[in-house]
Amino acid sequence: LSGSMMSLFSTGDFGVVEVRGRIQFSLVYDTQKEELQVKVYRCEDIAAARKNRSDPYVKTYLLPDKSSQSKKKTSVKKKTQNPVYDQTLRYKVRIGELRSRTLNLSVWHAEPLGRNIFLGEVEVALAVWDWTCTQPLWQDLQPRVHLSPDSISSRGTIMLSIKFIPEGFEGGGLPLTGELHIWLREAQGLLTNKGGALDSFVRCYILPDASRQSGQKTRVVKRSISPTYNHTMVYDGFHTSDLKEACAELTLWQREGLKTHVLGGIRLSCGTGQSYGDPVNWMDSTEEEVAVWTSLIDNPNHWIDATLPIRTDLTQRSD
Numbered sequence: 001l002s003g004s005m006m007s008l009f010s011t012g013d014f015g016v017v018e019v020r021g022r023i024q025f026s027l028v029y030d031t032q033k034e035e036l037q038v039k040v041y042r043c044e045d046i047a048a049a050r051k052n053r054s055d056p057y058v059k060t061y062l063l064p065d066k067s068s069q070s071k072k073k074t075s076v077k078k079k080t081q082n083p084v085y086d087q088t089l090r091y092k093v094r095i096g097e098l099r100s101r102t103l104n105l106s107v108w109h110a111e112p113l114g115r116n117i118f119l120g121e122v123e124v125a126l127a128v129w130d131w132t133c134t135q136p137l138w139q140d141l142q143p144r145v146h147l148s149p150d151s152i153s154s155r156g157t158i159m160l161s162i163k164f165i166p167e168g169f170e171g172g173g174l175p176l177t178g179e180l181h182i183w184l185r186e187a188q189g190l191l192t193n194k195g196g197a198l199d200s201f202v203r204c205y206i207l208p209d210a211s212r213q214s215g216q217k218t219r220v221v222k223r224s225i226s227p228t229y230n231h232t233m234v235y236d237g238f239h240t241s242d243l244k245e246a247c248a249e250l251t252l253w254q255r256e257g258l259k260t261h262v263l264g265g266i267r268l269s270c271g272t273g274q275s276y277g278d279p280v281n282w283m284d285s286t287e288e289e290v291a292v293w294t295s296l297i298d299n300p301n302h303w304i305d306a307t308l309p310i311r312t313d314l315t316q317r318s319d
Contacts, residue, residue, distance in 0.1 A: 004104070004121060004123055004142070004144050004145055005063050005064070005102050005104065005123060005147065006061065006063060006066075006104045006106070006121065006123070006144065007144050007146050007147045008149060008191075008195065009066045009193075009194060009195035010144065016117055016118070017047045017048075017049055017109075017117055019118075019119065019143040020045060020120070020141065021043055021045040021046035021047065021120060021140075021141050022043065022044050022045070022138050022139060022140045022141055023040070023043045023105060023107060023120075023122055023138070023139060023141060024040075024042050024043070024044075024136050024137065025041060025122075025136065025139075026041070026135060026137065027039075027103070027124070027129060027131075027133075027134070028134050029095060029098070029131055031095065033092075034093065034094055034095070035090055036090070036091040036093055036098065036103075037090055038060055038072070038088065038103065039087070039088045039089075040058045040074050040085045040086075040087050040088075040089065040105070041084070041085065041086060041136050042082070042083060042084040042086075043058070043081075043082065043083050043107055043141075044082050044138075045081060045082065046081050046083075046107055046119050046120065047119050047120070049109035049111075049117045049119065050109070053079045053081075054079075054081055054119065055076050055077065055079065055109055055110045055111075056076070056077055056080070056107055056108065056109055056110070056119060057074050057075060057076040057077070057083075057107075057108055057110055058085060058105055058107055058108075059071065059072070059073045059074075059105075060072045060073075060089050060104060060105050061103075062091050062101050062102075062103060063123075064101075064102070064156075064189055064190065064192070064195050064196075064225055065101075065196055065197065065225050066194070066195030066196045067197055070091075072089035072090075072091070073089075074087045074089070075087065097189070097226050098126040099126065099127040099157075100127070100157055100189025100226070101126045101127075102123055102124065102125050102126065103126060104121060104122075104123050104124075105121060105122045105124075106118065106120070106122075106144075107120050107141060118144060119141065120141025120143065121141060121142055121144060122139045122141060122142060123142075152191065153309075153311060153312060153313065154191075154264070154309035154311055154312065155192075155263040155264040155310045155311075155312060156187055156190040156191055156225075156263075156309075157187065157188050157189060157308065157309055157310065158184070158186075158187045158202070158250065158252065158266060158307070158308055158310050159185040159186050159305075159306070159307045160182060160184050160305075160306055160308075161182075161183040161185065161303045161304060161305045161306070162180070162181065162182050162183070162268070162292070162296050162303070162304050163181045163183075163301065163302060163303045163304065164178060164179070164180055164181075164238070164243065164297070164300050165179045166178050166240055166300045166301070167238075167239060167240075177236050177237045177238060177239070178237075179235065179236045179238065180235045180236075180238055180243075180248070181232060181233070182204060182232065182233045182235075182248060182250075183231075183232045183303070184202050184218055184229045184231045184232070184233070184250070185228070185229065185230060186228040186229060186230070187200070187202075187226065187227055188225075189225060189226065190225045190226070190227070190252070190263065191225075192254060192263065197224055198224070198225065198254050198255075198256075199220050199221070199222045199254065199255040200220065200224070200227055200252060200254055200255065200263075201217055201218045201219065201221070201229075201252075201253055201255065202217060202218045202229060202231075202250055202251070202252050202253070203215060203217040203250070203253060204216050204233050204248065204249065204250045205248075205249045206246055206247070206248055206249075207247040207269075207275070208245075208246070208276070210317065216233045216235075218231040219231065220255055240297070243293070243296070244270050244297070245275045245276050247268065247269035247275070247282055247285070248269070248293075249265060249266075249267050249268075249282065250265055250266050250268075251265035251314070252264060252265055252310050263312075264310040264311050264312045264314065266289055266309075266311065267282065267284060267285045267289055268285060268289050268292055268293040268296075269283050269290070269293055270290060270293060271286075271287075271289070271290040271293075281316075281317065281318055282317045284315045286311070288308060288309075289308060292304060292306045292308070
């Protein structure tokens, strides 16, 4: 993404002060405590917010969570453009979740009688962070560039396992028709336009059957950006040959009060664009999704594990 993930959730004008300077920090993950430790050391040569002075502090979020639990702050240092903090901000978070998180560190001038003034920020994608590096690092502060919600290609990741049990014969220990098992484990780093925790569930159809009978869904998991569903869906009536014509469509939904809306999804299929000889617009799986489905077909009676991005570009089905 070009631009700050934080800008998705922000309002207001951040261009009041021209951003300059840099920040020094280090990251350590304590496996015993399951804790991310963000040590903020100092800033250098930051902009002056008021008459050649600033009263700066550093604020952090573990995005995409923008709740009060995710917000941490250092103390305010008065009348300095080179503040020294030497403070550690701590997050209780499982190490498996870190790959879907982005650490946002922003510097602000504390304005006692008005809105605080933005002085710059740094964002760290924890999926690619080198955790062997625990030494303090300097990074230049960046301006906050507007990022449109429509430019987001993924709304998080979904973890699942799938298995196909072929048709058998009576007394042979196998079902009379083939069964497709979809075990929805969890999702991580769910991203909404507002940020923060959400109520979510996953809905599944095995296309081309988009009937009410085909639809199955998980329970609603409340107030989490990394919900655990632990829900298995079973579909029967399959022959092995049917799998090449079918598509498992899983969509992730946010519930707000009585309303629900889709955030994105995945489609597991052979990605041929055709089903039983007819062109269909829902057979639009990515290479990653095709690889998972192909592995399912090639390995009957075995669970296939997958972690896939919840993409926002699913072609709308023409039912």
